[in-house]
């Protein structure tokens with residue numbers, strides 16, 4: 609099959625590789641129909657400690673089941689359409705047994721990071737990672753399953769009251785998904801996005817984000833989602849929080865980033881700083897939301913890319929600010 613491979617940091621090739629196969633009873637071979645391009649893929653290209661090279665990136669994918677192992681056949685058959693959760697924990701270690709599967713210490717599988725992912729014609733996954741979807745859910749919406757499941761985990765970590773004021777820093781796909789979930793589905797009226805890039809602002813407006821600007825649209829917020837990974841944004845988030853406010857660190861900051869914050873404000877204003885990492889047990893809910901609110905989420909993954917264009921995006925030769933999420937397809941359109 610054809611695949612995009614990051615052989616080592618700063619080294620991408622699109623080439624023929626051996627097809628993945630069903631090796632164990634739990635394996636499912638998937639014909640990948642669409643795979644989202646994520647900022648993490650760019651981090652892997654530049655060199656990421658948790659990545660295992662060479663690797664086929666891509667952790668946001670959906671496809672059609674091609675072949676199943678004996679045990680997988682109990683829940684899936686050839687022809688079924690599925691969304692894949694790229695993360696699989698051991699369910700044996702102490703954190704896993706405490707329900708913190710995203711903190712598994714026995715080498716959690718992150719397909720597309722430490723194991724081959726979806727930038728290819730086929731991918732092999734475990735049946736536990738597959739979520740069946742109906743035929744009328746488009747690929748472009750279905751492949752938002754993983755990012756949306758991460759959003760749900762972050763939102764779960766702050767119990768939000770519908771009357772609260774929410775500001776999101778970062779108008780990329782994650783920021784827009786948080787906005788859509790809180791505003792269009794949960795019905796919060798006071799949600800806005802801060803985004804400094806004009807092209808990103810236009811792209812977000814095109815998919816129906818009404819409240820987005822380069823400066824916060826309100827003086828004070830009860831909850832801030834930091835979804836840009838910028839240190840400046842995090843520090844600003846703390847400054848606009850009201851008493852009792854919470855900030856959720858969602859964006860991936862540089863590994864050595866350290867912030868300046870007022871300890872006195874944290875004490876006096878009773879501020880909470882909350883981290884959110886991947887998607888423990890939220891995938892099933894994300895899939896149901898995509899099925900029931902397909903229209904709300906359409907248009908976000910609007911830019912179709914050839915494998916060659918995807919490689920250019922990872923290398924930074926094509927700017928991603930003019931669109932929200934790119935989608936790479938290796939299969940010919942049928």
Ligand SMILES: [Zn+2]
Pocket residue numbers: 646647648667668755
């Ligand atoms: Zn991602």
Ligand SMILES: [Zn+2]
Pocket residue numbers: 697698699700701702703704709711712713714
């Ligand atoms: Zn574990």
